[in-house]
Amino acid sequence: MDGSALPIARSTLPEAAAERLRALIIEGELPPGAKLNERELSERLGVSRTPLREAFRMLAADGLLVQLPNRGAQVVALSPADVRGAFEVMGALEGLAGELAVARVAEADIADLRALQGEMEVAHAGRDLPGYYRINRLIHDRLNALADNAVLGQTYRTLNARLHALRFRSNLNPAKWDQAVAEHRAMIEALAARDGAALRDLLVGHLRAKQQAVLDAMENKDDKNLQGGKVP
């Protein structure tokens, strides 16, 4: 993370509103397919319609909303095909990040990552799921940072946010969890060995497993938070 020399993170109203809406969408308060009434939302957020509409445009560009002319904005409802597509792109991006990281990684970075891997295995052994997710995210962030590619990071974050709007809790069963931890270890070893192709394959495969888990969860209609299909 840079962000050290930013003047001051003085947020403008449309940005703040967008942030707020993003959170509402991700936490499920605004579920997929929900119609967003401008007047109602502007009252609820305490801003007027003008900045709110700019927020809508931002979220629509991120793929979290769809805007229909003269018919307002809706929270996007991803179809299984969309999810598959998004994961495919995420895989390609992570793979690229891995290759770039290999080219730029220093010994100190590898030591850091090994330390994180150790923490992850501790969390895993202790069945500390939240801790695991936290470390997991740290490791992936670290890899993306090593890639040192702003466009990549930006694209990755946008896609990630879109998928998070699904609120998938792909129930991590013990076998899959074990496998994921093992895969992480292999990743770090591939990075240490500067084997870009191997790292790429590992990252792509890792993500493909997650994709399958999410798609399986979508099949289960009992999980009402995951609604796919087309919007009526």
Added chain:
Amino acid sequence: MDGSALPIARSTLPEAAAERLRALIIEGELPPGAKLNERELSERLGVSRTPLREAFRMLAADGLLVQLPNRGAQVVALSPADVRGAFEVMGALEGLAGELAVARVAEADIADLRALQGEMEVAHAGRDLPGYYRINRLIHDRLNALADNAVLGQTYRTLNARLHALRFRSNLNPAKWDQAVAEHRAMIEALAARDGAALRDLLVGHLRAKQQAVLDAMENKDDKNLQGGKVP
């Protein structure tokens, strides 16, 4: 220049304004780093500031503008690092498109592509550069369509627009042109052979060559249309 101030009469005003601005940026009427005065632009486009601001948000999300709080919008000025990053991501995306295309391609598609390849070689033999570019674009579009991944297509188009804003005329010298045509032929053969890995490598390499050409062009300060570095 052609301030054909015809009040835009299309779908929604913000979208139309964004389209118009996008064109102005790509054709260089609004050069990199240019400050966009809301009032002046709104008069020039014949729209009021409100829809114009929504257009700004859209273009900023596409990476064509940067918006500074209370200091308005500027046309983005890509640094060489940004260009490198964007091309790296484009390469990953094209590579993915190739792999997906291999998985989904039908014989009829291959025949179509071979026909296009033939046209391209005719254009090449006749030193018809515009024709070459047209066919080139058709082939790449066809590959992306074969990938059948909306997220991929969307991401690809956005990045492509951002790079086009550079208005790079990477002067295609005869040797590079020959090579590019040969690479295209190899791509189609890899696709016909359903060799995804080979196709991916070809696409990535192909794009890497273009990246190098653009970066070289950026070095040449005499081409005033390509300005990199930070904005003062």
Added chain:
DNA sequence: CTCTGGCATATTGTATACAAAATGCAAGCC
């Protein structure tokens, strides 16, 4: 002569008023 502080001006940010379009309902027609 340079630097600082404060004021005038220009520009962006936000709210609100008004216009246009879509939606829902009900009455009339087939």
Added chain:
DNA sequence: GGCTTGCATTTTGTATACAATATGCCAGAG
């Protein structure tokens, strides 16, 4: 009875007025 059609209401789209912030200039002190 089902379908269409026109009106009332709701909702979105746009313009403009007002507020907040930044910018540039000028005067005065050092």
